[in-house]
Amino acid sequence: MEIFEMIKNGDMHVESLRDGRTVYIDGHQVAEPVDDPAFRNAVRSYAQLYNHQAQNPELMTFETETGKRVNRMWELPTSYEQLVKRREALESWSEQHYGFLGRSPDHVASCISGMYMGLPVFEQYDQGRAKALADYYRYARDNDLFLTYVIINPQADRSKAAHEQADPYLTTGVVDEDAEGITVRGAKMLATSGIMANEVFVTCIQPLREGDEIYALSFVIPMNAKGLRVLSRKSYEAGAQSRFDNPLASRFDENDAVLYFEDVKVPWERVFVHKNVQMVAKQFHATPAHVHQNYQCQIRLMVKMRFLAGLARGITETNGTSAFPQVREMLGQIAAEAKMVDALVRSMEVKGRMENGYFVPDRHTLYSAQVLTQQLYGKVITSLRDLAGGGVIMLPSSIEDFADPYIASIIDKTQQSPVRSSRERVKFFKLVWDAIGSEFASRHSQYEMFYAGATFVTKGHSFRSYDWEGAGRLVEDCLSSYSLDEELQKVKRAAE
Numbered sequence: 472m473e474i475f476e477m478i479k480n481g482d483m484h485v486e487s488l489r490d491g492r493t494v495y496i497d498g499h500q501v502a503e504p505v506d507d508p509a510f511r512n513a514v515r516s517y518a519q520l521y522n523h524q525a526q527n528p529e530l531m532t533f534e535t536e537t538g539k540r541v542n543r544m545w546e547l548p549t550s551y552e553q554l555v556k557r558r559e560a561l562e563s564w565s566e567q568h569y570g571f572l573g574r575s576p577d578h579v580a581s582c583i584s585g586m587y588m589g590l591p592v593f594e595q596y597d598q599g600r601a602k603a604l605a606d607y608y609r610y611a612r613d614n615d616l617f618l619t620y621v622i623i624n625p626q627a628d629r630s631k632a633a634h635e636q637a638d639p640y641l642t643t644g645v646v647d648e649d650a651e652g653i654t655v656r657g658a659k660m661l662a663t664s665g666i667m668a669n670e671v672f673v674t675c676i677q678p679l680r681e682g683d684e685i686y687a688l689s690f691v692i693p694m695n696a697k698g699l700r701v702l703s704r705k706s707y708e709a710g711a712q713s714r715f716d717n718p719l720a721s722r723f724d725e726n727d728a729v730l731y732f733e734d735v736k737v738p739w740e741r742v743f744v745h746k747n748v749q750m751v752a753k754q755f756h757a758t759p760a761h762v763h764q765n766y767q768c769q770i771r772l773m774v775k776m777r778f779l780a781g782l783a784r785g786i787t788e789t790n791g792t793s794a795f796p797q798v799r800e801m802l803g804q805i806a807a808e809a810k811m812v813d814a815l816v817r818s819m820e821v822k823g824r825m826e827n828g829y830f831v832p833d834r835h836t837l838y839s840a841q842v843l844t845q846q847l848y849g850k851v852i853t854s855l856r857d858l859a860g861g862g863v864i865m866l867p868s869s870i871e872d873f874a875d876p877y878i879a880s881i882i883d884k885t886q887q888s889p890v891r892s893s894r895e896r897v898k899f900f901k902l903v904w905d906a907i908g909s910e911f912a913s914r915h916s917q918y919e920m921f922y923a924g925a926t927f928v929t930k931g932h933s934f935r936s937y938d939w940e941g942a943g944r945l946v947e948d949c950l951s952s953y954s955l956d957e958e959l960q961k962v963k964r965a966a967e
Contacts, residue, residue, distance in 0.1 A: 478532055478540050479615040480525040481518030487669055488514065490695040494666055494728075496703040504666050509706035509726075516568060516722045517617065517667045520575065523567050531560045537613055544577035544767075545612035547588055548830045554820055561770045570775025571723040573768075573918050574663035579618040579672055582764035583608055586743070588829045589758020593743065596750045604743045607691060611670070618691070620672035621659035621730050632680040643673060643732050644685035645746060652738040653745065655688070662728040663918075665701060668694060671730065676755060676924075679748045687751045689744035690737045698735040703728045707911040715870045718902045720911035727914075759831040765923060766832045769816050769840050772848075772919070776809040779851055782903055786858045789899055791889040798858065805854055808847055815840040835936040841929040848919040855907045863904040866897055 485505060494501040501507045505514050524531035524542055532540045543560035546553070561577050568575065586593070587608040593601035611618060624633055624642040633642045640646065643657035659673060674689040692699065708724040711717035744750045755761040783805045787793040793802075815836060822833035856863075865885075872878045873894070886893035906912055923929050 478525045478528055479521050479542075481515070481520075481522040484521045484617065485514060485518050488667065490693070492666075492695040492701065493699065494701040494703060496706060509703065509709040510666050512708050512722050513724050513726060514667050516572070517576070517664075520564055520567055520572075521615075523564065527563070530563060535609075535613060537609075539613045539615075541612055541615040542577070542580070544580040545584055545608075545615070547584055549828060550830050551820060551823060554823060554830050554832065558770055558816070558820065561767055562774060565771045565774035568723050569719075569778040570771050570773075571719055571915065572664070572725050573771065573915075573922060574619055574725055575771065576617040576668075577767050578764060578771075579620045580611070580616075581767040582620065582760050583611060583618065583672065585760030585763030585831075586754055586758050588763070588827060588831070589754075589760065591827060592753055592757045593750075596747065596753070597745075599739070600743050600745065603740050607741060607743075611691075614669075616669045617664075617667065618670050618672055619662050619665045619668040620674070621662050621665075622672075622674050622676040623660050624675060624677060624686070625658050625660060625729070632683055633686045634680075634682045642686050643688070643730075645688065646734065652736055653688075653690075653742060654734055654736050655690075655732045656734050657686075658729055658731050660727075660729050662701065662730050664725045665694060665728050665730065666703065666726050670694060671699075673730075673732075674744065674754070675751055679751060681748070683748060684746040687744065687746050687748045688742070689751060689754055690742045692735065692737055692741060696735050698733040700731040700733060701728045702731065707909075707914070710910075713870045715898060716901055717905050717909065717911065719905040720909060724911060759826055759829065762832055762834050762837055765837055765841060766816075766819055768922065769812065769819070769837065769844070772844055773812045773816050776812045776851070779855065779906065780805050780809040782906060783855055783858055785899060786855065786862070786903060788890050789888045789896055790858075790860075790862060792858075801854055801858060805851060808851060812840065812844060812847075815843075835933065835938070838929060838932040838936050841923045842926070842933050845920055845923065845926055845929060849916055852907050852912075852916055855903065859900070859903055859907070863900050863908055866900055866904065 488505050489503065492504065494504045496507075496509050501509070504510050528540060531542060533543050533546050534540050535545075543557045546557050548554035548557055564575065564577060586604060590601055590605060593604050627636050627641055633644070636642065640657040643655050643659050645653050646656045647654040655673075662668075662671060665671060670691055670693050672689075672691050675686060679687050694701070704727050706724060706726065707717075707720040708722075711721035711724075714721045744754060783802055784793070787798050787802065792798045819832035819836045819840070822836055823830050824833070825831075867873070867878075867882055872882060882897065883893040886896045888896040891899060904912075920926075
């Protein structure tokens with residue numbers, strides 16, 4: 472296994488993706504995804520993240536016991552201070568994409584790191600699988616790999632278990648195994664950022680039932696594995712005419728894809744769970760993995776909320792409405808909501824605790840944040856739409872309108888603002904529309920609603936992790952502070 476001899480940078484990441492992976496979009500196989508108009512700008516945006524870490528090594532990287540300097544996303548915090556330092560690195564990375572890369576490299580790295588923190592759970596399950604996980608964590612860390620994951624089964628008939636579907640290999644399952652490893656067939660969704668990633672972690676976060684054993688898997692393979700097919704969704708980047716017209720979609724369309732495994736061989740050293748329904752669930756919830764990966768999500772969303780708050784204030788200043796009392800009320804609400812996410816992230820850290828020698832963010836505070844932010848994101852987007860009004864609609868069709876002097880002169884007259892030139896106003900509202908109203912923006916609204924699971928899932932996590940006993944104790948303390956007999960005696964004495 473090749474180990475990088477220096478801090479990973481953008482050029483190194485781009486070259487690592489030229490590996491012959493099989494990607495399909497718009498009815499054809501892509502010759503070279505790295506350079507294809509559907510993906511190339513997003514690939515370069517991820518490359519910029521690695522350039523950022525190479526340019527800021529003290530903030531963004533740490534030295535492993537092997538002497539390699541790698542991204543802090545792989546760091547295993549053993550104290551509150553170390554957790555905060557790691558968050559500052561992840562926060563800085565999120566600022567490079569304004570929170571719009573939902574599956575940036577630090578997400579699945581946080582998941583694998585969290586699983587490693589819970590290594591005793593794997594050791595109790597199977598020593599061989601535990602060794603595979605430990606070895607893989609060190610390999611992925613020392614190579615500073617970009618991992619994505621597919622952890623959801625195709626929707627199909629949700630009223631039936633995986634093994635009850637008409638096609639037994641609709642969902643990725645084992646079709647064969649031998650001394651070298653397992654062979655898998657079937658589909659998984661949704662490989663967000665898969666086309667820009669080095670490898671993919673394949674498992675299932677949804678509850679599996681008795682009879683689903685062949686689907687109860689956990690393994691990692693390279694994105695260029697023989698037999699792995701990547702079916703991309705529509706590319707928003709390909710439809711973005713210019714950075715001016717689509718400043719976000721043109722650069723940060725992280726892509727989503729269905730992965731189809733056409734009898735893919737997975738060696739045993741990359742298999743962490745093998746046909747065990749209970750362990751597939753435990754890998755997330757009996758280890759810090761689920762908390763650690765979703766803590767990263769809240770760091771990213773914290774940055775995104777700041778960006779949206781900045782857009783809100785910019786809209787009102789551009790339109791000259793900042794002094795209106797009702798507008799200030801809306802801005803105050805947005806500011807409070809943005810700060811709430813910030814406060815929840817910091818609260819997760821302050822209330823964190825030691826688990827198996829590692830300092831882990833507070834579980835229930837995380838799940839509270841997930842429940843609240845699922846409801847919050849759409850509300851904030853609606854507020855920005857309310858503030859913007861028709862300003863995001865009455866825009867020139869494209870940057871090409873400015874190339875015609877006559878059309879440009881009309882634009883200069885009609886795009887008025889008290890604080891921006893006409894062209895600055897158009898530029899600003901193009902950005903606003905790409906964040907709240909474009910097809911790219913609509914996908915983000917859907918993503919923020921469901922990346923953590925449906926709302927009943929996140930509320931279920933909150934229900935199970937809350938200190939109901941402590942809350943109930945307060946109620947019982949209150950009830951025990953008075954009695955019916957005592958109160959009746961007081962009534963009788965008052966009557967006498």
